[in-house]
Amino acid sequence: MNAKRQRPILALLALMFAAAATPALAVDPQEQLKDAALEKRAREISGGLRCLVCQNQSIDDSDAPLAKDLRIIVRQQLEKGQTNGEVLDYVVARYGNFVLLKPPFTFNTFLLWAAPVLLIGGGLLLAARLVRRKPVETVRAKPLTPEEQAELQALLDGERRS
Numbered sequence: 001m002n003a004k005r006q007r008p009i010l011a012l013l014a015l016m017f018a019a020a021a022t023p024a025l026a027v028d029p030q031e032q033l034k035d036a037a038l039e040k041r042a043r044e045i046s047g048g049l050r051c052l053v054c055q056n057q058s059i060d061d062s063d064a065p066l067a068k069d070l071r072i073i074v075r076q077q078l079e080k081g082q083t084n085g086e087v088l089d090y091v092v093a094r095y096g097n098f099v100l101l102k103p104p105f106t107f108n109t110f111l112l113w114a115a116p117v118l119l120i121g122g123g124l125l126l127a128a129r130l131v132r133r134k135p136v137e138t139v140r141a142k143p144l145t146p147e148e149q150a151e152l153q154a155l156l157d158g159e160r161r162s
Contacts, residue, residue, distance in 0.1 A: 033078070038079065042071070042075050043060060044084065045078075045084055046059045046060045046070070046071050048101050049091060049101065050099055051064055051066065051067040051070075052098070053067065054067070059071050070091065077090055088100075097109075
């Protein structure tokens, strides 16, 4: 196959992969609220909530059963007349800050983000310190005494004769 024929095929494949990579909303039509304004608010809230099963998706993008339960909870709270903040507070009180895709900056989250940087920085400092360390001086042997030199010479002379 020549290069001119390959380009349209490659472009089509790239387009297909790009289309497949876009997230599909997992919201079931039966979950949707009749009130369009409430549904819009529900989508805003659930777009910021993490699926506790998938962990890298919002509950809107996940079709896990727990994500569906969370979407239903959000919509039930909105139907009760709760504000967006109150709904988020309710979900966070039940599931913790991990349920938020963008958790608030706290000491725990600081440690989570800073630990790798601190470990790598500490390793680099340790490596630099080891590289800069003065080399260990070699211990020099004491010179042989005259008696030891004579004994060594006798041994060497004995080997040469045999």
